[in-house]
Amino acid sequence: MIFLAFRLYTTTQDLKDNSSSLMNLSSYDTTILSNNRITKEVLDFSSTLYDLVQKNTEIKDSIVKYNEYMKDLQLPYTYFLRYLYLPSLNIWKDNYTNKIDTDIIGVNFLKNNPYNDVVLLQKRSTFFKNVGDNEFNDVSDISIGDITETDGPYFYIPIKVSFKANSKRSFLMLVDKLSLTSNQENISLINEFFYYLWAEIKKQKKTEIASLVNDYNSIFGLGAEEDLVIGYHLYHWIFDNDENVLIDASVLESTIKSLMFCSNLDMDQCYYEFRDKYRDLSTFAYAVSSDVSSNVVADFKEFFVNFPSILSLDDFTFDKVISTSLSDFNKQIYRGTVNIRVYGESVSQEEIDQIA
Numbered sequence: 189m190i191f192l193a194f195r196l197y198t199t200t201q202d203l204k205d206n207s208s209s210l211m212n213l214s215s216y217d218t219t220i221l222s223n224n225r226i227t228k229e230v231l232d233f234s235s236t237l238y239d240l241v242q243k244n245t246e247i248k249d250s251i252v253k254y255n256e257y258m259k260d261l262q263l264p265y266t267y268f269l270r271y272l273y274l275p276s277l278n279i280w281k282d283n284y285t286n287k288i289d290t291d292i293i294g295v296n297f298l299k300n301n302p303y304n305d306v307v308l309l310q311k312r313s314t315f316f317k318n319v320g321d322n323e324f325n326d327v328s329d330i331s332i333g334d335i336t337e338t339d340g341p342y343f344y345i346p347i348k349v350s351f352k353a354n355s356k357r358s359f360l361m362l363v364d365k366l367s368l369t370s371n372q373e374n375i376s377l378i379n380e381f382f383y384y385l386w387a388e389i390k391k392q393k394k395t396e397i398a399s400l401v402n403d404y405n406s407i408f409g410l411g412a413e414e415d416l417v418i419g420y421h422l423y424h425w426i427f428d429n430d431e432n433v434l435i436d437a438s439v440l441e442s443t444i445k446s447l448m449f450c451s452n453l454d455m456d457q458c459y460y461e462f463r464d465k466y467r468d469l470s471t472f473a474y475a476v477s478s479d480v481s482s483n484v485v486a487d488f489k490e491f492f493v494n495f496p497s498i499l500s501l502d503d504f505t506f507d508k509v510i511s512t513s514l515s516d517f518n519k520q521i522y523r524g525t526v527n528i529r530v531y532g533e534s535v536s537q538e539e540i541d542q543i544a
Contacts, residue, residue: 271422333347346502347530432489502527
């Protein structure tokens with residue numbers, strides 16, 4: 189017992205006498221650090237443990253600053269997503285004002301069904317517009333699966349839709365429409381278009397923007413950001429038929445010129461190159477090209493009114509049906525099935541508390 193006490197005393201005393209040297213890296217075996225490609229460079233410029241900790245803090249701060257810098261660079265390319273597309277995920281709350289529509293959803297309903305899937309499906313049915321009631325495709329069956337939560341605040345509902353079509357082209361055009369939002373490159377193209385569109389709006393519509401900022405004081409308060417005001421105005425023009433004062437043929441034409449860097453080219457050539465770049469979004473490309481569209485503003489709006497909601501196209505099948513009837517033997521009928529997942533945003537606890 190006396191030996192243990194003496195050993196503890198001498199060890200403690202040694203630590204006190206040599207406490208300063210404990211901070212020196214030379215007191216430790218740093219072989220592992222020197223062989224690691226990440227820590228090797230830091231080790232070359234460090235002599236104490238404090239230096240390592242300080243360098244680690246500096247690296248973390250640099251990463252945060254870099255991420256913020258990259259975020260700032262990317263923000264202008266997300267106007268479409270932030271102000272027009274993603275707000276529709278939360279169908280019971282105005283994403284601009286955070287006002288919850290209690291006519292659609294109430295607190296008791298929220299407690300029992302935090303997804304409000306009935307209204308969601310009604311809102312998400314727009315991608316079936318002009319599908320079941322025209323000569324091209326006929327919806328024969330729709331089956332809805334169970335709600336599945338994702339890791340974040342969103343969820344999806346699997347939907348299986350069966351169609352009959354009178355031609356292979358009709359069905360493939362439908363699949364093409366459904367796959368618009370499944371293709372990341374398509375969203376990137378629209379984001380790029382809106383980047384240049386935003387710049388042209390700010391350049392050509394300064395007076396109108398200033399007037400809107402004043403008009404929206406009651407909604408956003410004094411000094412609302414221009415981007416927020418532009419997004420709010422476009423969103424409610426497209427989806428709520430509010431008055432449009434920001435988009436006209438000149439703005440759209442200038443947007444295409446800036447996007448394609450073709451200010452010195454003949455406009456017909458510029459439109460040709462634009463449609464070639466946006467060939468996977470041909471409906472949109474032709475809608476905003478004034479050489480083929482007589483009303484580009486109306487067609488621009490119509491495209492986004494009918495733009496599919498956020499969904500993923502899982503798979504589809506397509507087969508020709510052989511009729512057993514002699515009268516219909518030569519009639520071409522095709523049957524297809526599409527499996528998609530429709531996404532929405534679940535109600536948060538804060539929103540439930542807000543309604544309560």
